[in-house]
Amino acid sequence: MRRRGLLWIVVAVLLVSCWLPADRTGAEVPAQEVSFLLNSSSPTLNPGGRVSVSVTGMDLADLYAYELxxxxxxxxxxxxxxxxxxSQQSSTKAVRVIGDTVxxxxxxxxxxxxxxxxxxxxxLMFEAKAAGEALIHLISATVVTRTNESGLQKRVYPVDEDVSVMVQAAGPGGSTPEAPGDSDHSVGSSAPSGPAGGKAEPEEVSGILVQTPELDRASGIAVARLDEAAWRQALERAQADASGARTVVLKMNEIVGAEHYAQELSADMLRSNGADVRIRIETPYGxxxxxxxMLNQAAWERLDKVQLVIGQADRxxxxxxxxxxxxxxxxVQVEVAADGRRFAWSNPDAPVTVSVGYVPTAEERTNSEHIVVLYIDPQGxxxxxxxxxxxxxxGEVTFRTTHFSSxxxxxxxxxxxxxxSYPWARKEIEVLASKGIINGMTEDAYHPAEAIRRADFVLLLMKTLELSGHGHSDADAVFADVSRDAYYYEAVSAAKALGLVQGSGDHAFEPEKTITRQDMMVxxxxxLRLTGKLEGSASSSALDGFADHAEVAAYVADDLAALAAAGLVQGGAGRLHPSAQAAxxxxxxxxxxxxxMKQ
Structure with a gap:
């Protein structure tokens, strides 16, 4: 066992630097009813997979600082x-790895x-590299408390808490990376680089370009720079997935003192390629x-270099x-920067996916579908x-966005x-309401049995799949009976522009009319086909299990069969009720x- 306490020196220096009396930092206090728990996000994983391990302190009081x-x-x-x-506001962290100890x-x-x-x-995040049972052991926790009466007091708690993760053997043709030797270096670094990072060439590891960014101490931004040659080589080696898309993965090592991480690259990398080329930037913050x-709009044509920036937002x-x-x-704050300035990026045709590591509480783990993401607009x-x-x-929260912000x-x-009285729909209604997709008819009532109107279902459909009619002619997207003042105007107009709805003749949509179950399914x-979540067709035999399948209209049959084959349509009591009003x-x-549905 290596000697602990390396980072306690760091913490002590931080406390002293904040004009707190040094003679209090080492004061010992009587034992408290405090305990610590270690939990993992998954008991098993494959080589190359990642597992999150969370450390929770129970019954802590007046917590000011700690070291694990x-x-x-x-x-x-x-x-x-x-x-x-x-919270990262008014705080500082320090992480160090010595051999097998964090x-x-x-x-x-x-x-x-x-x-x-x-x-x-x-x-803590770990990546599996070799098969077998891996033990993660919380040896001790040092806790610093602060009260008005006694100031700062420190206590070391021996913990001896374990969690094990089983790494599965690699499949046929798979391989397991070799284990690196013992080292003493900053977190995530492939070689010692100093606390502020240093200029280093990207290193390719298993198809991933690993970079050590340079820290600008004035701004707190650690920047990794990718040149054209490295980009071209990485793109050539990227393997296409089932859809033909290729993804270049750029990974940044952690730099002590960094508040944001920025990937600098040529604007052409995000301007001259199609959606079938993707760049995945992995940083310690997300x-x-x-x-x-992403940058295929005219506003970005003059830029040579851009930076994609991610970090903790200012609270x-x-x-x-x-x-x-x-x-x-x-x-989390996500931004585009260039020429020393930050730009407001928005592109409805090029959604970006953002992932952030997160350890839920026990209650949140039990109801994880209620963990949501909120966009904080400029007005708060x-x-x-x-x-x-x-x-x-x-161990991550993931979301898609077509504009950067907090x-x-x-x-x-x-x-x-x-x-x-609706146990078969209760969970679904509550999850969608928690995500802001659906609302009740009042604050406390949903009216589950009430028939849904055509315009309302289209609105919910567009919101669920985050679809927009951007780029289509406004003149082509107007129904005569859909008022521009209606709350569903944009959704219905966008759906028409995308070819999802055609109306009922005479250039009308009949927005207030209730929708039938089969039309809802169409x-x-x-x-789903527009978004690529539903592909191909299914045999009409997929409907044979429903007693009333003969009542399905001819124009609906293929779509209903595809939905039934995908498991989205299950009917009620063995029947589809295609002509009934949808509740x-x-x-x-x-x-x-x-x-x-998975893409």
Whole structure:
């Protein structure tokens, strides 16, 4: 066992530098009723897969700083990163790896408020590299408390808490990376680079370009730069997936002191390629996956170099309502920068995927579908992002966006008082309402049995799949009976522009008319095909299991068969009821299944 305490020196220096009395930092205090828990996001994974391990402190009081000592099986796991879970405002972290031991420290600074209760302290990410059982061991935790009466007090808690992860053997033709030797280096670095990072050429590891960024101490931004030659070589080696898309993966090592990470590259890399070329930028603060047509608009033509930037957002300007809603959960800032300036990027035709590591609480793990993403607009308003979801396998919250800004993780549990008689739809309604996709007829009532109108279903369909009619002629997207003042005008017009709806003749849509179950399913099939989630056709025999399949209209049969084959249509009591009016509860169940379809 290596001697611990390396980072306690760092924490002590940080405290002293904030004009706190040095003679208090080493004071010992009596034992407290404090315990620590270690949890993993997955008990098993394959070589190359990643697992998140969370450290939680129970019954903590007046917490000001802490250091964790964690040992892991370096023969089977590679340490990737460690991120503190508590608020980043008025705080500093320090992480160090010595051989097979991670030292992760965190401290408030100055007069920042202390934390109390059962708290998530750190999230550690490991990547599997060799088959077998890998043990991760929390050896000890050093806790610093601060009170008005006694100032700073320190106590070391021996913990001896373990969690094991089983790494599966590589499949046929697979391989397992060789284990690196013992080293003493900054987190994530492939070689010692100093606390602020240094200029280093990208190193290709298993098809991934690993970069050590340079830290600009004035701005707190660590920048990795990719030249044309390295880009071309990486693109040539990238393997196409089933859809023909190629992804270049750029990974940044962690740099102590960095508040944001920026990937600098030629604007042509994001301007001259199509959506079938993607760039995945993995940083200690999160991942950005951008399509090669992200900057294909005229406004970006003059730029030579651009930076995609991700980091912790500044909380100081947020309202109390926002802060209370989010709590200590992460708020990530995603930006495009060039020529020393930040730009407002938006491109409805080129959605970008963002992933952020997150360790849910016990309650959140039980109801993980209620972990949501909120876009915080320039006015401080919170707007739900329908695609936001938590993946327990990766330990990340992922969402898609067509514009960059600040995005926060939140936990929302919305319900309605009139769902007791609808157990088959209750979960689906509550999840969609928590994600901001559907609303009740009132604050407390959903009216699940009420028939849904054509315009309302189209609105929900467009919102669920985050579709827009951008780039289509406005004149071609207008129905005579859809008023520009109607709340559903943009959704219906966009659906028409995309070819999802054709209307009912005489250039009319009949927005207030209720929609039948079969028409609801036709619109769903068209939208799923447009997004690539539903491909090909299915035999009409897919409907044979329904007693009333002969009642399905001819123009609907193929689409219903495809949806039934995909598991989206299950009917009721062995019947489709194709001509019946679709109820709001039925619409919610269909939308929920659609939202959870894999691409």
């Amino acid at each position: 000592e964690i040992q892991y099986d370096a023969s089977r796991l590679t340490f990737v990163q460690a991120v503190p879970v508590l 030292y992760a420290a965190y401290t408030r600074t100055g007069d920042a408020p202390v934390d109390n209760g059962s708290l998530s302290l750190y999230t 991942t950005i996956e951008a399509p090669g047509n 100081s300007g947020l309202t109390q309502e926002v802060l209370q809603r989010i709590g200590s959960r992460p708020i 308003n919170m707007v739900p992002v329908p695609s936001g979801s938590y993946d327990a396998d990766t 995005y926060a993780i939140a936990f929302v549990q919305k319900t309605f008082a009139d769902l007791e 619109l769903t099939a068209r939208a 709001r509860a039925e619409a919610a169940v269909l939308l929920y299944r659609m939202l959870n």
